[in-house]
Amino acid sequence: MTATPTDRFAFDLHATDGMARTGVIHTPRGDIRTPAFMPVGTAATVKAMLPESVAATGADILLGNTYHLMLRPTAERIAHLGGLHRFMNWSGPILTDSGGFQVMSLADLRKLTEAGVSFKSHIDGSKHMLSPERSMEIQKLLGSDIVMCFDECPALPADRDRIATSMQLSMRWAQRSRDAFGDRPGHALFGIQQGGLEQDFRAESAQALTDIGFDGYAVGGLAVGEGQEAMFGCLDHATGVLPVDKPRYLMGVGKPDDIVGAVKRGIDMMDCVLPSRSGRTGQAFTRRGVVNLKNARHADDPRPLDEGCTCPACSNYSRAYLHHVFRAQEMILGMLLTWHNLHYYQTLMQGMRDAIAAGRFVAWEADFHAVRAQGDI
Numbered sequence: 001m002t003a004t005p006t007d008r009f010a011f012d013l014h015a016t017d018g019m020a021r022t023g024v025i026h027t028p029r030g031d032i033r034t035p036a037f038m039p040v041g042t043a044a045t046v047k048a049m050l051p052e053s054v055a056a057t058g059a060d061i062l063l064g065n066t067y068h069l070m071l072r073p074t075a076e077r078i079a080h081l082g083g084l085h086r087f088m089n090w091s092g093p094i095l096t097d098s099g100g101f102q103v104m105s106l107a108d109l110r111k112l113t114e115a116g117v118s119f120k121s122h123i124d125g126s127k128h129m130l131s132p133e134r135s136m137e138i139q140k141l142l143g144s145d146i147v148m149c150f151d152e153c154p155a156l157p158a159d160r161d162r163i164a165t166s167m168q169l170s171m172r173w174a175q176r177s178r179d180a181f182g183d184r185p186g187h188a189l190f191g192i193q194q195g196g197l198e199q200d201f202r203a204e205s206a207q208a209l210t211d212i213g214f215d216g217y218a219v220g221g222l223a224v225g226e227g228q229e230a231m232f233g234c235l236d237h238a239t240g241v242l243p244v245d246k247p248r249y250l251m252g253v254g255k256p257d258d259i260v261g262a263v264k265r266g267i268d269m270m271d272c273v274l275p276s277r278s279g280r281t282g283q284a285f286t287r288r289g290v291v292n293l294k295n296a297r298h299a300d301d302p303r304p305l306d307e308g309c310t311c312p313a314c315s316n317y318s319r320a321y322l323h324h325v326f327r328a329q330e331m332i333l334g335m336l337l338t339w340h341n342l343h344y345y346q347t348l349m350q351g352m353r354d355a356i357a358a359g360r361f362v363a364w365e366a367d368f369h370a371v372r373a374q375g376d377i
């Protein structure tokens, strides 16, 4: 993470290769090299990692969640304690999701109206509401550098009428989010494109968001079970209708090959719980594919998890050790594999940034897939 002192939010595009792009997003809290992967710090922590360890993996920016933090410890308490950066000891940029998606996937007794969503906490059953205005207020209290519009993400599959109705509601909420966000130099507000897998609705949503005007544009409504082929099919048209000079953020993605395919289709930023969540369950992502340390075949294997990796897990421990601490359910397993997975994801991003800058993304992508096809991991 490098920091060119600035009081503004700006996106500098350095190079393109096909639809793929590489550049830097400048924020007052530091630069974000794109394409960027954002580790997820839902409850003000990237699980099993110290913030300095997350920084050591190469992450420039973290993701936080309005939904979780408004319920516990509350946005007001975090604001009173100096804001989310101080609270969680992360001095770099933080992007916060706006809460709508998490309400629909986690909360109980949800009631959605034009005004917003009322719901009961999945933690203690207490009653809450979120609206564009309340979501903007919470994200401001947290001190988020990149704020997401409050939107509705329809579950797929859904019929065209449902998708259109939902997208149009989200566009009205985008305008209300923009109005409530106000003018906050150095802080960014991103719009979220909706429209399911429908090309006409995606274009209509992109136009509506562009007419309102945002500092960046997310592709929402994906990674909700549609599968990689449908997601890529959607990205083949959905990113191209978004402004070329602003960052494009694909929400909730994904597996390494999802990420490569998204960058190939013009995405600049992504986030996903997969590298951290899988790490805690013994799954390690490597250049040759996924290694499951639960498997007894590792019990006597003195080799590192991934010979080519320089992370602490691969530098100092054997597969046999990782298998042992998995079996023993020791905390160090989650620590080491989360660190490795986040390191691997950041290495992947750096490889793509270098390849795009050198105009050799096609060759890099071919090598990425070839190595993974070899198996024997």
Ligand SMILES: Nc1nc(=O)c2cc3nc(NCCN4CCCCC4)[nH]c3cc2[nH]1
Binding pocket: 097, 098, 099, 100, 101, 148, 149, 151, 152, 153, 192, 219, 220, 221, 222, 223, 224, 251, 252, 253, 272, 273, 274
């Ligand atoms: N505000 C907002 N709007 C969205 O349309 C959205 C769409 C999303 N789609 C996902 N997918 C997450 C998939 N993830 C994969 C690994 C296991 C847990 C779920 N996260 C999302 C977050 C989102 N946030």
Ligand SMILES: [Zn+2]
Binding pocket: 305, 306, 309, 310, 311, 312, 313, 314, 315, 340, 343
């Ligand atoms: Zn490693």
